[in-house]
Amino acid sequence: METEPLLVTTNDGVATIVINRSARKNAVTQAMWVDLAARVNAFSADPDARVIVLRGAGDDFSAGADIGEFDTLRGTAESARAYEATNSAAFAALRNCAIPVIAAIRGICFGGGFGLAAACDLRIATADAQFAVPAARLGLAYPQDAMGDIVWAAGPQMARYLTYTAGRIDARAALGAGFLLEIVEADRFDTRISEIARTISENAPLSVRASKAAIRAALSHDADEAALAQAVGDTTFVSTDYAEGRAAFHARRTPVFRGR
Known part of the structure; x- marks a missing residue:
């Protein structure tokens, strides 16, 4: 039931x-x-x-x-x-x-x-x-x-x-x-x-969120959404996930992303 x-x-x-x-x-x-x-x-x-x-x-x-x-x-x-x-x-x-x-x-x-x-x-x-x-x-x-x-x-x-x-x-x-x-x-x-x-789910969450925001901005041609996409993208550069991605690449291991 x-x-x-x-x-x-x-x-x-x-x-x-x-x-x-x-x-x-x-x-x-x-x-x-x-x-x-x-x-x-x-x-x-x-x-x-x-x-x-x-x-x-x-x-x-x-x-x-x-x-x-x-x-x-x-x-x-x-x-x-x-x-x-x-x-x-x-x-x-x-x-x-x-x-x-x-x-x-x-x-x-x-x-x-x-x-x-x-x-x-x-x-x-x-x-x-x-x-x-x-x-x-x-x-x-x-x-x-x-x-x-x-x-x-x-x-x-x-x-x-x-x-x-x-x-x-x-x-x-x-x-x-x-x-x-x-x-x-x-x-x-x-x-x-x-x-x-x-x-x-296994990929870097902040990167995926940034991609979604950027795609939406590209489709809408909206200035506010473009600014939001830029801001979301900027967070990836200072994230621990970015450091993890680089470290995993050099160590030739699978990265473990935390979304932080």
């Missing part, structure tokens, strides 16, 4: 967040949007957290927002705006997270679930994954900030196709659009996700 809608575990710097409503294809309630944002923001601020893996329980990633709540929590313009603020906060938490976030995608990745995946840094899927943004079938506008994630992740033409038609695409089409990094066979999927997460 499902009890916790979000399951969170940590292991050697790898935080895993599982959307845990498989009976509802991992549809996300308003309370879950709020909780997800809080969890991601907490890991972003945690110096011991190095990477987040976001996944769904069972055979699906997420069907998106739970439509069963729409009549009561999204039934008027005012309540719809309030609801949208909660899911936008979850997208923003992933987008702005200081550490990398990997979306591990099986099965359905629709609507708000697609938005969550789009806000992540890396997206890896099984061959049976299906993707859609069906807002036009519900008469809704997709949040503008989340649409930006979709455009960056899938490209403007695919973003137009998905939102105008509300049609589905398969993993191969998503890979071709650049939305996916890899398609992995189901029997190797968990292993591959763990491999990538572990590799990231």
Whole structure:
């Protein structure tokens, strides 16, 4: 019996967040949007957290927002705006997270679930994954900030196709659009996700954070984000990890980074 809608575990710097409503294809309630944002923001601020893996329980990633709540929590313009603020906060938490976030995608990745995946840094899927943004079938506008994630992740033409038609695409089409990094066979999927997460976690955390900030600044062309990226990058030069990296190189051993 499902009890916790979000399951969170940590292991050697790898935080895993599982959307845990498989009976509802991992549809996300308003309370879950709020909780997800809080969890991601907490890991972003945690110096011991190095990477987040976001996944769904069972055979699906997420069907998106739970439509069963729409009549009561999204039934008027005012309540719809309030609801949208909660899911936008979850997208923003992933987008702005200081550490990398990997979306591990099986099965359905629709609507708000697609938005969550789009806000992540890396997206890896099984061959049976299906993707859609069906807002036009519900008469809704997709949040503008989340649409930006979709455009960056899938490209403007695919973003137009998905939102105008509300049609589905398969993993191969998503890979071709650049939305996916890899398609992995189901029997190797968990292993591959763990491999990538572990590799990231073993690298110098400050360096990885600096790279994420620099990539974001390069994409946004925002002066404030460029200044932040420069500041984060500058911290690496005075870190003990930088000294450890040099020492390990000269000693021909594997470095042990502390994120300090």
